[in-house]
Amino acid sequence: MVDRRILLLAALLAFVSALFLFWNLRAPMGFILSLRFTKFAALCVVGAAIGTATVLFQTIAANRMLTPGIVGFDALFVFIQTMLVLTLGGAGFARLPALAQFGVETTVLVLAALALFSILLRKGADDILRLVLTGVIIGVLLRGLAGLAQRLLDPSEFSIVQQASFATFGAVDKTQLAIASVILVLCLVAALSIARSLDLMALGRRTALPLGLDYDRMVFVALGIVALLVATSTALVGPITFLGLLASSLAHAVLSTWRHARLLPAAAIIGAIILVAGQFVFERLLGLQSTLTVIVEFAGGALFLFLVLRRPRL
């Protein structure tokens, strides 16, 4: 039976979705609704992808303060954008076919993540700390390289990179969105199909392995799903570092369970609620006087500090 709290979360998502789609809707309704629906779908896909990926990553890392972003996904994305603008120029970058760019970025991000995971976990999946620290260092290196490359850009090209470095939901390509939606659904199904193994995995390698879990294989499967989810959402709209932390922490707080069959859908729904509600407040109530990602990063960063200072059970 579906957990009542997950149904309540779904109802809350339906409510904020209705607000986002229909609040202050004026003629031409069909056209505006179509625009709003594309943005709404992108918000849901990205929120659900990041929420799911973060729960998975935290289970693998046995640490509830980490997000996949910490292994340098956002830094790699910004680095790719910078290098594209640097090599192609502002005009060349703008002329790139959107779908090809999306495909290349997703592939590069997935391959980079899988390479990192494979190299670092080759000698056993218990060395998650090494993976995380290496990811952080690679992230710093890529940020440094991107910063250096950005100094070579002229101001107009630099502003293009700046724009591409923050998540934006305003101009999402429908084809890319459709592809991302299919990837999200497949990843969600895959994650739910290993939910019971994830429950055991959360006990850590030392405990789970003697209990009969093929731990190392499961880590690769789970990290593969994380890589796909994060790469797709980052290539679709850009990096959002702290959204996953918010979604995962709230999912754990609301459900208070270790069962991933409940945690994963809850985190996916909460991720979508945060983005849809945030975009609604930002667009309809604040009149575009801020950016959604700044609000999400601020709230997520504050939560991160709270979690660190509170010293929770990790």
Added chain:
Amino acid sequence: MIQLDNLSITKNGADILRDVSLKFGQGGITALIGPNGAGKSTLLNAIAGLITPSQGSVTVEGCDMIRARPPERASHVALLAQNEQVTARLTVRDLVSFGRWTHHKGRPKDEDHRKIEESIEAFDLVTLADRRLDELSGGQRQRAFVAMAWAQETPWLLLDEPLSALDPRHVRDIMDRLHALTRPGENQRSVVIVLHDLSVTARYADRIVALKNGQLVTTGPRVLAMTGPMLSDLFGTGLAIERFGGRDVVVPC
């Protein structure tokens, strides 16, 4: 039967185990004893198939533990590692239920629920069954982990210092329980246990395996192999076995 042939394990260039050959027959309690750093935990992990040796073989009931996949290994041996800890907020019943993983793969059936309750009862955890692990004392948590390993229902149970956080009453409770369950009978199990308390070893062990510096010093029935001179040599300090209240106790001399 557990059989180790010429087992050597090297870590970072250091020999942890050197050319160990052993056979454990089924039934009873086999105590692994030896000073710190002797290789007892490594030996236990090697039997469970969790460490790849640099040389030699490990078979349990004919299963090559080095090549076997984790589910197959877990059907032969249950291992409780030293200082087990989990970060997930589980109740005692949740934890014990994980012991049945190889049987239910996350979907417990009636038989699994029955075994889980049996294990909870066997290790005096009935009143704690719905409490979360982080609300328990170290000793209570340790008993929950032993119950989890027991629930795995494997022919062999490998326990690495499971008594370290227990008070005398629970040391006795657990060892009495293990002793009873390893006697010949319908559901007889075999236990291999790392022990530091030599008086507990003297009272409960049927066999001993003594290790020092990664090498096998002696093995055999406890009454024959465990002597004062052997223990003194093993631990590098004077130890004697005295009779007290009809039981053997190990005392410094």
